[in-house]
Amino acid sequence: MTILISSLLIIPLAGAILSYLLKERLSQAVALIAAVLVLAMVAGSALFGGLPQQIDSATAGYIPAINVPISFSLGGISLVLSLMVSIVGFAAVLAGNHRRSQVRQANFLALMLEFSALGLFMAVNLFIFFIFWDIGVAVSFFMIYALGSGDNRRAALKFLVYSIAASSLLLAAMIALYVYVPSHSLDYSSISAASGSLPHLIDIGVIAALFVAFMIKMPVFPFHSWMADAYSSASTQGSMMISGILSKFGAYGMLTMFMLMAPSSTVAQYALFIAGISAFYAAFVGMRQLNVKRMAAYTSMAELGIILVGISSMSSLGYAGALYGMLAHGISISLLFLALGALEYMYGDINANMLKGILRDAAATGYTLVVSVFATLGLPLTAGFIADILIFMGATRTFGLAGLIPLGALILVGAYLFVFINRIFPSDGRLRASQHPSAANLIGYGALLFATFALGILPFVLLNAITL
Amino acid sequence: MIIEYTIGALAVLLAASGLSTLLHRNARIALASNVVFLALIGATFAYAFATGYYASSAIQVSQFSSLFGVLFSITLIFASVLSYAYSNRFSALSALLSVVAVGVMIVDTSNSLISLILGMEAIAVPTVFLIALESGSAEPAVKFFVMSAMAVAAFALGIAALMAYDPGLSIAFSSISAPVSGLMLLGALLAVAALSFEASLFPFNLWIPDVYQGAKSNITALLAGINKKVAFVALAYVSFVLFAAYIPKLAPAFLALSVLTMFFGNIMALVQKNVKRMFAYSSISQAGYILIGFATATQYGIGASIYQIIAHSFTIIGSFAIILWLEQQGKQSVDDYSALSKRAPLAAATLTVFMLSLAGLPPLAGFYGKFLLFSGAVSGGLLSLALVGILNSFISIYYYGRLMLSIYSNGRPKLIGMPTPITFVMLACLVVVVAIGLYPQPVIAAANSASSYLFGAFNTPASSPAPG
Numbered sequence: 001m002t003i004l005i006s007s008l009l010i011i012p013l014a015g016a017i018l019s020y021l022l023k024e025r026l027s028q029a030v031a032l033i034a035a036v037l038v039l040a041m042v043a044g045s046a047l048f049g050g051l052p053q054q055i056d057s058a059t060a061g062y063i064p065a066i067n068v069p070i071s072f073s074l075g076g077i078s079l080v081l082s083l084m085v086s087i088v089g090f091a092a093v094l095a096g097n098h099r100r101s102q103v104r105q106a107n108f109l110a111l112m113l114e115f116s117a118l119g120l121f122m123a124v125n126l127f128i129f130f131i132f133w134d135i136g137v138a139v140s141f142f143m144i145y146a147l148g149s150g151d152n153r154r155a156a157l158k159f160l161v162y163s164i165a166a167s168s169l170l171l172a173a174m175i176a177l178y179v180y181v182p183s184h185s186l187d188y189s190s191i192s193a194a195s196g197s198l199p200h201l202i203d204i205g206v207i208a209a210l211f212v213a214f215m216i217k218m219p220v221f222p223f224h225s226w227m228a229d230a231y232s233s234a235s236t237q238g239s240m241m242i243s244g245i246l247s248k249f250g251a252y253g254m255l256t257m258f259m260l261m262a263p264s265s266t267v268a269q270y271a272l273f274i275a276g277i278s279a280f281y282a283a284f285v286g287m288r289q290l291n292v293k294r295m296a297a298y299t300s301m302a303e304l305g306i307i308l309v310g311i312s313s314m315s316s317l318g319y320a321g322a323l324y325g326m327l328a329h330g331i332s333i334s335l336l337f338l339a340l341g342a343l344e345y346m347y348g349d350i351n352a353n354m355l356k357g358i359l360r361d362a363a364a365t366g367y368t369l370v371v372s373v374f375a376t377l378g379l380p381l382t383a384g385f386i387a388d389i390l391i392f393m394g395a396t397r398t399f400g401l402a403g404l405i406p407l408g409a410l411i412l413v414g415a416y417l418f419v420f421i422n423r424i425f426p427s428d429g430r431l432r433a434s435q436h437p438s439a440a441n442l443i444g445y446g447a448l449l450f451a452t453f454a455l456g457i458l459p460f461v462l463l464n465a466i467t468l
Numbered sequence: 469m470i471i472e473y474t475i476g477a478l479a480v481l482l483a484a485s486g487l488s489t490l491l492h493r494n495a496r497i498a499l500a501s502n503v504v505f506l507a508l509i510g511a512t513f514a515y516a517f518a519t520g521y522y523a524s525s526a527i528q529v530s531q532f533s534s535l536f537g538v539l540f541s542i543t544l545i546f547a548s549v550l551s552y553a554y555s556n557r558f559s560a561l562s563a564l565l566s567v568v569a570v571g572v573m574i575v576d577t578s579n580s581l582i583s584l585i586l587g588m589e590a591i592a593v594p595t596v597f598l599i600a601l602e603s604g605s606a607e608p609a610v611k612f613f614v615m616s617a618m619a620v621a622a623f624a625l626g627i628a629a630l631m632a633y634d635p636g637l638s639i640a641f642s643s644i645s646a647p648v649s650g651l652m653l654l655g656a657l658l659a660v661a662a663l664s665f666e667a668s669l670f671p672f673n674l675w676i677p678d679v680y681q682g683a684k685s686n687i688t689a690l691l692a693g694i695n696k697k698v699a700f701v702a703l704a705y706v707s708f709v710l711f712a713a714y715i716p717k718l719a720p721a722f723l724a725l726s727v728l729t730m731f732f733g734n735i736m737a738l739v740q741k742n743v744k745r746m747f748a749y750s751s752i753s754q755a756g757y758i759l760i761g762f763a764t765a766t767q768y769g770i771g772a773s774i775y776q777i778i779a780h781s782f783t784i785i786g787s788f789a790i791i792l793w794l795e796q797q798g799k800q801s802v803d804d805y806s807a808l809s810k811r812a813p814l815a816a817a818t819l820t821v822f823m824l825s826l827a828g829l830p831p832l833a834g835f836y837g838k839f840l841l842f843s844g845a846v847s848g849g850l851l852s853l854a855l856v857g858i859l860n861s862f863i864s865i866y867y868y869g870r871l872m873l874s875i876y877s878n879g880r881p882k883l884i885g886m887p888t889p890i891t892f893v894m895l896a897c898l899v900v901v902v903a904i905g906l907y908p909q910p911v912i913a914a915a916n917s918a919s920s921y922l923f924g925a926f927n928t929p930a931s932s933p934a935p936g
Contacts, residue, residue: 065912066840131830138829141869146809146876153877157869164827164865168858171828175839175854179847 002058004041005072008082008118011037012089016111024103031107035093038114039086045074046083055079057124067184072122080323081121081252084330087451088244089114095338095444096237098345098437106147110237112139117245121252126174126186133170133249137163140246143238144230155229162216162226166250169213173206192260207267210257217250218304221278228289231297236341239293243300244334248326251304255311255322271312272399272406279305279409287416290351293340295420299376300333302413303384309406310391318394321387327455328383332375335448339369342441346433355424362433366424368445373417375452378410383455471516472527475537475577478509479570486566489559495552498562502548506569510541517914527577528639531921535774535914536576536701543694543781544569546893550686550789551602553889554796560601564594568690575698581627581637581710584702585620588666591695592616598690599683608682615665615675623662629655630710639705656711656718663706666699668755670728677736680748685792688744692751693785697777700758707762708770708922715765722763723853730756730860737867741801744791746867747784750826753860754780760841760857764848771919772840775912779825779833779904786897787822790815793890797883802871807879815886816875818898823868825901828861832905836912 015034019027045055057073074082089110097106116139119132141163145156178186180202181194198206216223231239257263258271279302286298307329310322342365343350343358359366378384388410395403482505489498515521517534524530544565551561571590578584596616600609629651630637664672680688707718733753740746758780761773793815799805809816825832838861845854886894904911 063907063909063912065909065916066836066843134829134835135831138824141872142876145873153873157866157873160869161866164862167829168862171839171842172855172858175843175846176851178843 002056004045004056005058005074005122008038008041008074008122009072009115011041012111012115012118016108016115019111020104020108022104024100027104027107028100031093031111034111035086035090035114038118039090042079042082042086046079066178068127068186069125070128071125071187072119072128073124074122077252077255077323078121080327081248082118084248084327085114085117085121085245087447088240088330088334089117091334091338091444091448092237092240092244094447095438095441096235096240096341098236098342098435098441102147105142106235106237109139109143109147110241113143113241113245117249120249124188126177126188126191129253130167130170130174133253134167136246136249137167140230140238140242143242144234147235147238148233149235150233151229152233155226155233158226159230162219162223166213166216169209169216170253173209173213176202176206176209188256188260192262195261203261207257207261207263210253210261211267211271214250214254214257215274217253218247218308219250219301220274220305220308221281221301224278224282224301227301228294228297231300231337232291232293236338236344239337239341240334243297243337244330247300247304248330251307251311251322251326254308255319258311258314259319265314268312268314268398272309272395272403275305275308275312276406276409277305278302278308279406280412283409283412283416286413290353292343292350292355292420293337295416296333296336296340296376299336299413299417300329302409303329303333303376306388306391306406306410309395309403310387313391313394313398313403315394315398317390317397321390321392321394324383324390324459325387328375328378328387328452331448331452331455332372332382332384335368335372335445335452336376338441338444338448339365339372342437343369346435346437348434353423356426358424362437364442364445365437368449369424370421371449373421375456377414377417381456382452383459384452385456386459469523471512471521471529472523472525474512475509475529475573476527478505478512479573481505482509482566483570486563486569489562493559495555495558495562498559499548499552502562502566502569503545505566506541506545506548509573510538510545513537513541524579526579527574527583528579529577532704532918533577535918536697537573539778539781540569540572540576540694540698543697543785544572546785546789546896547686547690547694549889550689550785550792550893553686553792553887554684555602555686557601561598564598564601565690567594568598568694572694572698575702578705579639581630581639584639584705585623585627588623588698588702589620591698592620592666595687595691595695598687599679602684602687603682605682608679611675611682612679615679619662619665619672621662622658622665626655626658626660626662639710652711653714653717656707656714657721659706659711660703660718660721663699663703664725666695667703667759668696668729668752669725669759670732670752670756673729673732673752673755676752677745677748680751681742681745685744685788685795688748689785689788689792692748692788693781696751696755697781700755700773700777703762704770704773704922708765719763719765722759722765723850726756726759726763726853727856728756729753729759730857732756734860734863738863740867741803743802743805743871744795744800746802746871747787747791750864750867751780751784753864754784754826756860757838757841757857760845760850760853763853764841764844764850766844766848767919767923768916769841769844769848770922771912771916772837772844774915774918775840775908776834776837778911778915779837779901782897782900782904783822783825783834786894786901787819787826789890789893789897790819790822793886799881802874805871806874806877807881808875808883810879811881811883812886815894818894819875820872821898821901823872825905827865827868830905833901833908833911835905836908840912 019031055075059071062070116132116136123129282298282301289295307322307325310318375382378388485501513534571587574587596613737749761769825834828838842854
């Protein structure tokens with residue numbers, strides 16, 4: 001069955017290279033075919049694979065000199081996240097490039113990010129994880145810089161410096177594990193088996209380095225300052241994929257680290273504290289943003305804080321909630337950025353004060369925006385709701401009522417998003433769109449809306465898979 | 469027996485044909501003869517390496533020297549091809565390059581200190597003329613001349629201390645049997661300091677940026693890609709074979725040199741506006757990384773250094789090929805590189821790959837060098853050295869990132885086409901860097917086997933089990 005994993009990696013990679021080499025029109029077709037194929041394969045395995053912990057695995061020798069095999073596994077966590085990646089990737093390739101500018105480069109980068117994300121989520125060896133992690137960093141850098149607009153130069157350099165700081169910490173932790181794990185193997189199973197017997201200082205150091213690396217990537221306060229610039233100056237496709245997919249590199253890394261290294265309950269309490277601070281901080285800063293994209297960026301950061309709450313609970317409920325949260329957040333935030341990108345395309349520069357009346361002038365995009373805000377908040381019927389319930393159930397079990405404090409941040413975010421929606425509802429605005437969203441754009445909305453409601457109404461389809 | 473004679477005969481033929489170009493003055497024949505003889509020498513070394521051939525008579529052919537024989541043959545071919553691109557007096561250059569090549573082979577296979585010094589002189593003297601011939605002013609050549617004269621004097625002084633124990637001055641002379649004396653230690657330190665000039669280690673490297681910038685880039689490629697690496701080979705012979713008994717005393721010196729060199733190179737590179745000078749400092753910092761393996765002084769660590777020497781040779785020669793091409797059009801500063809991607813996407817992408825490899829991002833050749841070096845340091849008990857190395861590779865992303873921003877900015881620069889020789893070297897180096905990065909196993913294994921020769925054959929006390 002390794003053909004499934006190989007094709008999940010080869011199709012996006014080949015699609016990326018082809019779509020860069022071909023002419024623009026062919027490029028779009030090839031990229032779309034690659035994205036659809038990946039989506040079909042992942043969704044097919046999720047629906048018909050019977051959802052065991054492992055649908056497919058692939059292992060082969062790679063670099064015996066340093067004991068690194070190629071090892072991937074699809075199933076459980078990796079299946080859920082691959083599903084998110086393939087949905088977001090499909091929508092981004094289909095709808096994310098409103099202006100059809102630099103089509104070849106945009107498709108190349110989008111599929112490369114999909115490739116790196118699939119590789120990273122399916123990897124069961126820290127070394128392989130790291131390789132895909134850095135591919136994702138390089139690709140996102142170009143997504144922000146080469147395709148972005150506005151102050152993209154500063155945003156891209158900031159992103160690169162923060163990301164490489166995270167990579168460096170990850171590398172340091174990886175090397176320490178490589179030397180101190182008795183079998184000199186970076187397989188997750190070996191790390192997990194050795195985690196109890198590492199020297200105390202190395203254990204603390206590795207957990208701290210990994211924790212900070214993943215905090216930077218998610219991002220979590222105080223390492224978030226690259227985020228708002230990056231999200232707001234990347235292209236629509238870029239901000240969809242960076243906020244939807246790349247931020248999950250950090251969240252997934254955090255989840256994996258907690259599951260493998262089994263940190264002490266003190267670490268978990270610190271993590272909860274940091275998660276709470278981060279969520280509240282993001283809520284307060286987001287409240288004051290006039291630029292809608294920046295507001296969406298801080299909303300996303302608050303959500304990631306909530307996901308960290310689930311992880312820090314170190315319970316199976318919390319883990320399942322965090323995982324479902326990553327899935328839900330990936331879909332809802334990319335829907336939000338898709339709608340905002342479409343608005344920017346239609347009306348030029350957008351800020352919260354200008355959007356009055358879009359529901360009349362641009363009904364489809366306007367209502368999608370409203371629904372995506374609800375989905376981001378995790379209202380019932382959307383996937384985020386299931387995630388939040390699981391996360392806070394897990395958190396109260398581990399931390400008691402203290403685990404509910406971060407819920408306050410979510411309520412704050414809800415409050416200001418509600419104010420925002422109230423501002424765009426009136427129909428007496430004088431907005432006149434200069435452009436209209438394409439059919440592809442509308443299909444993109446449809447796909448993401450379908451996913452968020454399907455996963456919200458029928459959560460058991462996937463929840464069975466994540467008996468952690 | 470036959471292999472040593474073949475190598476010797478080919479080296480004589482190489483020098484003879486090189487010098488004969490001064491008579492016929494045909495650039496094409498000169499290039500062809502250089503390339504053919506170097507290719508034959510490389511093939512002979514490759515055969516010797518693959519069959520595990522070992523001989524120690526007039527010259528020494530081992531896993532170590534034949535691996536470097538292969539590397540230097542290939543890189544010397546690249547250097548010759550690069551010089552062919554823009555020179556109207558290539559016949560003179562070719563004669564000098566063939567002498568340099570013979571000198572490189574003498575150092576690589578030297579069995580006694582006399583031939584080591586001779587080889588180093590055979591490299592240094594023609595290099596002075598190469599720098600002088602290919603640059604507008606005499607200043608860089610004079611600087612290089614003075615520095616290498618001082619280095620040779622210091623080296624001769626350093627090994628004079630050995631005369632009392634072994635008048636034959638054989639490199640295989642086991643100094644383990646000689647008493648550890650203050651005078652010998654002084655000699656060892658002097659020899660290391662002398663080699664540090666060419667190996668560009670702080671504080672002996674202050675001449676490097678001026679000479680690298682002043683010389684034409686094909687010569688800079690020779691200096692950074694070959695001369696410097698030969699100095700490391702000589703350093704390996706001197707410290708791990710000749711003065712093996714003094715390793716516990718030399719290792720701290722290497723540690724200090726390594727840390728200072730890394731910081732010096734990286735911090736100075738941060739503030740450079742001239743791309744060539746930036747790469748000169750970057751190559752200094754890479755010398756600091758290479759020295760981490762020397763400071764570790766284990767078989768694994770030296771293997772890592774050997775790997776890094778191989779990876780860096782190709783990366784830096786490829787980079788200077790592109791720099792040469794732009795330099796010929798008067799483009800030298802970071803700003804001059806702006807919008808390179810718009811007119812020369814292949815060159816821009818290649819330079820980006822080289823920089824990402826230098827910064828140590830996977831899956832490129834440079835990443836594995838850093839992983840091996842840092843993990844070697846950690847397993848050798850030098851955790852702090854590994855952390856300093858990681859910190860430095862983090863610093864380096866800033867200046868590489870800045871140049872990448874410039875390369876991918878918008879604009880319409882005027883560029884003339886790239887000559888075929890430069891395209892050849894650039895693409896060949898790109899293929900090597902990417903191929904090693906995607907499948908590093910053969911190179912890591914070769915480097916390990918070379919380093920095990922260095923440790924095994926002379927039974928030095930400093931070897932310790934490598935992880936993995």
